[in-house]
Amino acid sequence: MAGPERLRVVIVGGGTSGWMTAAALVRLLPRRVSLHLIESEAIGVIGVGEATLPHIRGFVEKLGIREADFMAWTRGTFKLGIEFRDWGKLGDSYIHPFGTFGRGKGEVDFHHYWTRLRAEGADVPPLEHFSYACMLARANRFDLPDADPDKLASTFGYAYQFDALLFAPYLRAIAEDLGARRTEGRVVEVLRDGRSGDIAAIRLEDGQVIEGDLFIDCSGFRSLLLGEALEEPFEDWNHWLPADRAVAMPCRTQTAVTPYTSAIAMPAGWRWRIPLQHRTGNGYVYASAFTSDEEAARALTHAVEGAPLADPRPLRFRAGRRRRSWSHNCIAIGLASGFLEPLESTSIYLVQQAITALIELFPEKQVSPVDRDEFNRLIDLEYDRIRDFLILHYHATTRDDTAFWNYVRTMTVPDSLSEKIELFRRAGRVVKYREGVFLDASWIAVYVGQGILPQGYDPRADQADGAVLMRGMQALQAEITSTVARVPEHLRYIDRYCAMAAAA
Ligand SMILES: Cc1cc2nc3c(=O)[nH]c(=O)nc-3n(C[C@H](O)[C@H](O)[C@H](O)COP(=O)(O)OP(=O)(O)OC[C@H]3O[C@@H](n4cnc5c(N)ncnc54)[C@H](O)[C@@H]3O)c2cc1C
Numbered sequence: 001m002a003g004p005e006r007l008r009v010v011i012v013g014g015g016t017s018g019w020m021t022a023a024a025l026v027r028l029l030p031r032r033v034s035l036h037l038i039e040s041e042a043i044g045v046i047g048v049g050e051a052t053l054p055h056i057r058g059f060v061e062k063l064g065i066r067e068a069d070f071m072a073w074t075r076g077t078f079k080l081g082i083e084f085r086d087w088g089k090l091g092d093s094y095i096h097p098f099g100t101f102g103r104g105k106g107e108v109d110f111h112h113y114w115t116r117l118r119a120e121g122a123d124v125p126p127l128e129h130f131s132y133a134c135m136l137a138r139a140n141r142f143d144l145p146d147a148d149p150d151k152l153a154s155t156f157g158y159a160y161q162f163d164a165l166l167f168a169p170y171l172r173a174i175a176e177d178l179g180a181r182r183t184e185g186r187v188v189e190v191l192r193d194g195r196s197g198d199i200a201a202i203r204l205e206d207g208q209v210i211e212g213d214l215f216i217d218c219s220g221f222r223s224l225l226l227g228e229a230l231e232e233p234f235e236d237w238n239h240w241l242p243a244d245r246a247v248a249m250p251c252r253t254q255t256a257v258t259p260y261t262s263a264i265a266m267p268a269g270w271r272w273r274i275p276l277q278h279r280t281g282n283g284y285v286y287a288s289a290f291t292s293d294e295e296a297a298r299a300l301t302h303a304v305e306g307a308p309l310a311d312p313r314p315l316r317f318r319a320g321r322r323r324r325s326w327s328h329n330c331i332a333i334g335l336a337s338g339f340l341e342p343l344e345s346t347s348i349y350l351v352q353q354a355i356t357a358l359i360e361l362f363p364e365k366q367v368s369p370v371d372r373d374e375f376n377r378l379i380d381l382e383y384d385r386i387r388d389f390l391i392l393h394y395h396a397t398t399r400d401d402t403a404f405w406n407y408v409r410t411m412t413v414p415d416s417l418s419e420k421i422e423l424f425r426r427a428g429r430v431v432k433y434r435e436g437v438f439l440d441a442s443w444i445a446v447y448v449g450q451g452i453l454p455q456g457y458d459p460r461a462d463q464a465d466g467a468v469l470m471r472g473m474q475a476l477q478a479e480i481t482s483t484v485a486r487v488p489e490h491l492r493y494i495d496r497y498c499a500m501a502a503a504a
Pocket residue numbers: 012013014015016017018038039040041043044045046047048049050051052185186187188218219220221222224246283285315317333334335336342345346347348349
């Protein structure tokens with residue numbers, strides 16, 4: 001019996017999202033797609049996007065990629081979380097770890113016991129001291145998690161920091177090997193079916209017409225197919241996330257190659273620091289309503305720790321998303337579908353989620369509206385939850401030293417976020433979701449890290465004897481310290497595991 005017809009899938013764009021999508025489709029649905037990717041080297045890619053979330057490991061694994069090989073080629077480093085400096089107030093520093101607080105196994109989350117002891121006046125160290133991932137990161141050490149769930153060293157995950165300009169070419173080689181076709185050229189026209197309004201073909205500058213059944217818009221901020229041709233409206237979230245520009249500038253690595261990304265608050269936004277094997281990525285994400293491009297470039301140049309490797313490069317963006325990511329027979333993935341600023345490294349994650357949802361809901365030649373609606377529902381949820389999480393970082397501050405921080409501190413936030421904050425403030429409760437990226441420990445890290453401390457705690461935390469609890473905490477802290485001390489230094493581990501390929 002003949003299987004279902006192969007869909008002619010046309011991807012416009014060869015950045016991170018275009019090649020991630022291409023590689024995943026040809027690898028995971030080889031009998032269902034014939035894939036053609038169009039990209040324009042003259043237009044180029046955005047060239048940022050170097051910090052990821054742990055989910056990326058699932059992507060790498062599904063594609064059958066050997067982690068060490070991938071990291072060597074992309075000159076990658078490990079990432080245990082994100083360090084936030086100067087956010088809640090000047091001088092603060094906390095880590096949002098990809099791991100639990102405590103051992104993360106009990107019915108009652110660890111922070112409830114921590115809150116209880118504090119409420120009783122005990123001298124308890126900061127919450128971060130009870131996170132293995134945080135302490136590993138602070139010590140600049142790294143080893144893969146232990147596979148034994150009973151071991152302390154199993155209580156964390158990790159992600160990668162890699163060279164954005166090397167990631168897509170790495171995936172391109174895989175995708176082309178598996179049969180993806182690539183055409184170099186600039187798309188100048190989108191041709192639509194007169195009756196259905198679906199996209200029928202695209203025309204390139206040289207006159208070539210490329211037909212397809214399903215079109216994937218990975219054209220970046222321009223959103224050539226979904227935004228421009230299909231006119232899908234853009235929902236603007238600038239009032240909650242006022243950062244709308246960035247200036248990027250890589251530098252030589254002068255200080256430690258940390259196994260974490262840093263997000264350092266600045267007068268009108270924040271600055272990233274992403275250490276790779278061969279350089280450190282830096283950028284200042286700022287709100288143009290509160291500072292000028294010149295001032296931002298000056299501030300970044302002044303702040304970077306090593307010799308600059310390029311001039312400051314300006315980037316512009318808008319926070320928000322297209323009302324629907326999938327309309328007609330066109331799906332936008334990546335920046336073409338929307339953008340939430342890179343504070344929690346969520347863009348590549350969103351690309352991955354869109355690819356996963358697309359594969360799970362992969363259409364027949366005739367797109368079913370039900371599949372399309374479900375896809376859009378899933379993507380909307382992801383965007384909305386990430387949006388709230390990002391806003392929390394800005395809003396939960398006592399900073400009043402610049403107009404920018406005053407604005408975000410006092411702005412009205414979405415009801416969905418006010419409710420979450422209130423739940424945590426009252427009794428340390430974290431809203432639980434079935435879908436969405438950030439789990440309890442992430443929210444707890446940011447709440448506590450930015451000064452939202454619970455006034456109460458889970459009543460079940462009262463069952464334990466206070467002295468026993470205190471001894472348990474001291475033992476855990478000692479175990480964390482001694483386990484961390486046995487782990488290799490981050491760079492030494494990289495040298496052994498995935499030092500950059502000589503030919504790269
Ligand atoms: C300041 C900043 C920092 C970021 N940091 C992070 C981070 O740390 N972590 C993270 O996950 N994400 C980050 N991102 C987001 C990340 O960079 C993107 O999600 C990722 O690179 C995917 O981009 P893309 O492939 O959608 O778009 P692009 O890289 O812009 O690619 C668009 C592609 O479309 C092609 N194209 C466009 N028009 C045409 C045309 N007419 N014809 C043919 N081809 C065309 C281009 O040539 C290119 O190949 C950041 C973004 C910004 C702005």
